[in-house]
Amino acid sequence: MNILVLSPHTDDGEYGCGGSIARFVSEGKDVFYVAFSAAEKSVPSEYPQDILRSEVKEATSVLGIKEKNLILLDYAVREFPDNRQSILDDILSLKKEFKPDMVLLPSTCDTHQDHQVIVQEGFRAFKDATMIGYEVPRNNLDFPTNVFVTLNKEQLRLKLKSVECYRSQMGHPASSMEFYECLARVRGTQVGVEYAEVFEAIRWVMK
Numbered sequence: 573m574n575i576l577v578l579s580p581h582t583d584d585g586e587y588g589c590g591g592s593i594a595r596f597v598s599e600g601k602d603v604f605y606v607a608f609s610a611a612e613k614s615v616p617s618e619y620p621q622d623i624l625r626s627e628v629k630e631a632t633s634v635l636g637i638k639e640k641n642l643i644l645l646d647y648a649v650r651e652f653p654d655n656r657q658s659i660l661d662d663i664l665s666l667k668k669e670f671k672p673d674m675v676l677l678p679s680t681c682d683t684h685q686d687h688q689v690i691v692q693e694g695f696r697a698f699k700d701a702t703m704i705g706y707e708v709p710r711n712n713l714d715f716p717t718n719v720f721v722t723l724n725k726e727q728l729r730l731k732l733k734s735v736e737c738y739r740s741q742m743g744h745p746a747s748s749m750e751f752y753e754c755l756a757r758v759r760g761t762q763v764g765v766e767y768a769e770v771f772e773a774i775r776w777v778m779k
């Protein structure tokens with residue numbers, strides 16, 4: 573089974589679905605991770621502008637993603653709406669290359685302009701695949717909690733370790749390990765286990 577994670581900016585995939593990535597890798601699934609921007613213009617001034625490029629390499633390798641399965645594109649943060657067609661063309665090429673059975677992408681409730689472009693163009697490109705939208709609490713107006721992926725302790729540990737790799741983002745409360753541990757506990761409690769991540773079912777295709 574091929575799984576493709578579409579991450580608008582380098583950290584979104586780890587924050588939104590890092591535990592599920594660790595679980596899928598441990599189950600022998602092939603996971604591909606594409607980040608569309610290393611958000612150079614948003615990096616705090618005390619860090620090198622390209623720091624997110626090295627942080628994403630470290631964070632995805634912690635989750636078990638092979639180096640060759642990590643693709644870093646070069647769109648400017650907050651300018652995805654102006655590059656919509658080119659982003660769709662890139663997604664269509666990725667589809668041809670990886671032939672994913674399941675795509676993890678931002679949810680349809682995400683209000684960040686770059687995230688909205690990825691979910692809209694992602695839907696256009698992958699109408700024939702299962703698509704689930706990951707949770708980004710600080711961006712979401714609302715969130716249908718209708719797909720749960722349960723996590724064991726080790727999978728949560730790997731997610732938190734990958735979150736910790738983003739040292740340049742640590743100043744934000746929604747980028748802390750504590751925040752993601754609490755969220756995993758809340759989502760786990762909803763389905764009677766210790767930890768889970770939750771997703772919006774955008775499309776479910778049983779082949």
Ligand SMILES: [Zn+2]
Nearest residue numbers: 580581584687
């Ligand atoms: Zn983002």
